[in-house]
Amino acid sequence: MNINKDKDYMADVDYFIERFGASLSPEAIIKEDILRQGISFGDEPTGENFSSKSYFIFSFNVDNDGSVINKKYPEEISVKNGPYNLRRTIISVRINKTSPYKVKLDPASNEYKLYLEGNFIGDVFFSPEKSYMLKKTGSGKSVRDVAPTIEWGYLIYLAVFRMCQYFENHTECAFCDMNSNYVNQKKANKNYSAVKSVGDIISALSIIESSEDSEAKAYTLTGGSIIDEIKFKGDTEIDFYVRFLEAIEEKFRGKWLSKVVVQAHTQKNLKRLKSAGAYIYHTNFEVWDKNLFEKICPGKSKFIGRDKWIKRIVDAVSVFGEYKVIPNFVAGIELSEPYGFMDIDDAVNSTAEGLDFFMSKGVIPRYTTWCPEKTSKLGKLGNSSAPLEYYVKLLLKWHELHYKYNLPVPEGYGSAGAGKAEFSVSAFMDAFKVETLQNL
Numbered sequence: 001m002n003i004n005k006d007k008d009y010m011a012d013v014d015y016f017i018e019r020f021g022a023s024l025s026p027e028a029i030i031k032e033d034i035l036r037q038g039i040s041f042g043d044e045p046t047g048e049n050f051s052s053k054s055y056f057i058f059s060f061n062v063d064n065d066g067s068v069i070n071k072k073y074p075e076e077i078s079v080k081n082g083p084y085n086l087r088r089t090i091i092s093v094r095i096n097k098t099s100p101y102k103v104k105l106d107p108a109s110n111e112y113k114l115y116l117e118g119n120f121i122g123d124v125f126f127s128p129e130k131s132y133m134l135k136k137t138g139s140g141k142s143v144r145d146v147a148p149t150i151e152w153g154y155l156i157y158l159a160v161f162r163m164c165q166y167f168e169n170h171t172e173c174a175f176c177d178m179n180s181n182y183v184n185q186k187k188a189n190k191n192y193s194a195v196k197s198v199g200d201i202i203s204a205l206s207i208i209e210s211s212e213d214s215e216a217k218a219y220t221l222t223g224g225s226i227i228d229e230i231k232f233k234g235d236t237e238i239d240f241y242v243r244f245l246e247a248i249e250e251k252f253r254g255k256w257l258s259k260v261v262v263q264a265h266t267q268k269n270l271k272r273l274k275s276a277g278a279y280i281y282h283t284n285f286e287v288w289d290k291n292l293f294e295k296i297c298p299g300k301s302k303f304i305g306r307d308k309w310i311k312r313i314v315d316a317v318s319v320f321g322e323y324k325v326i327p328n329f330v331a332g333i334e335l336s337e338p339y340g341f342m343d344i345d346d347a348v349n350s351t352a353e354g355l356d357f358f359m360s361k362g363v364i365p366r367y368t369t370w371c372p373e374k375t376s377k378l379g380k381l382g383n384s385s386a387p388l389e390y391y392v393k394l395l396l397k398w399h400e401l402h403y404k405y406n407l408p409v410p411e412g413y414g415s416a417g418a419g420k421a422e423f424s425v426s427a428f429m430d431a432f433k434v435e436t437l438q439n440l
């Protein structure tokens with residue numbers, strides 16, 4: 001069963017903003033709806049000075065054919081004003097040629113506007129181009145490829161290994177298009193790199209550090225999984241990522257908050273990461289339900305296992321400290337076919353059980369809004385996004401539990417609250433309320 005049967009998207013948005021806008025903010029609700037459905041553009045934006053999609057790790061596009069990836073679209077947009085009086089809301093751009101959300105150039109004002117089924121939603125601004133993105137590292141690679149910034153310039157995204165070994169075993173996560181994104185990008189741009197070198201990363205970071213328009217506050221070091229039994233050029237996953245961390249922290253310690261995304265590791269391995277300079281540990285759990293975890297994340301199940309993954313997340317708190325272990329969930333895949341829940345509340349309740357468990361242990365799980373890329377396994381099965389009702393209920397639940405355990409705003413995610421949040425791939429940061437923030 002595909003629950004995505006929304007018929008009148010505008011009526012849905014109106015309904016949820018009227019009922020939950022006061023608790024979550026209209027910005028958070030609109031943002032989730034745009035993220036889940038993606039955006040179409042009337043025409044390829046031209047002549048604009050904006051930061052274009054760098055395809056930094058996944059495609060984060062529903063549509064990925066040549067007519068999309070050979071064009072220049074902004075990495076993010078911000079939406080303001082409109083009938084809901086939106087405060088600046090930063091949203092990752094996910095191209096979906098049939099999305100009901102359309103960005104068009106208004107010929108009268110020569111400004112971009114966002115429409116939902118033809119209804120004006122707000123004024124659109126594109127992510128600003130930073131001077132460093134156009135520069136080259138010592139080896140001639142572009143900074144946009146090696147160390148792009150996202151979240152309106154807040155986060156430097158260092159995806160140093162853009163080929164996950166789970167794909168080689170046909171055990172990739174069913175929502176993931178990392179390796180097909182690499183293949184597609186390589187066709188469109190011969191300089192797109194799968195494996196980055198420490199030298200290029202340091203060179204790109206040096207350029208960013210010395211750029212006057214840099215506003216970066218954090219970096220994420222990440223990439224596909226390296227399976228310990230297989231290794232990559234003789235390196236285990238920890239050997240591989242620690243080399244980057246050590247080099248970065250040796251040269252730039254204290255300049256940016258460090259976040260590392262790798263598999264769930266033993267405490268011995270985590271201590272290596274920590275002593276190399278990792279501050280926040282992300283080991284993504286993706287989906288809580290046991291059956292779904294095994295079906296949707298077969299590599300994680302096979303090479304580590306769900307119980308061990310959970311235990312290692314909890315144990316990681318003693319290495320990194322309370323609130324510094326932040327596993328991600330891909331919100332919405334609980335409703336995907338063929339294995340997912342048939343009912344929205346069942347899906348939310350399942351994920352809420354996982355959120356509650358982790359939050360009770362000093363872990364702050366967060367989520368990204370699922371983009372059903374057509375090049376992923378779930379996309380190939382014809383899946384489309386989970387309904388807006390699911391995202392509204394999940395936002396309510398996440399904040400209820402966060403409040404219940406009296407947790408802080410997670411570090412490394414920029415500002416919190418509507419009109420301030422930079423985090424662009426879900427609205428959990430936008431939905432923090434001013435009153436709550438004052439009490440944290």
Ligand code: SF4
Pocket residue numbers: 164165166167171172173176177178223224225
């Ligand atoms: S671990 Fe899963 S989500 Fe991460 S890159 Fe590999 S297949 Fe994709």
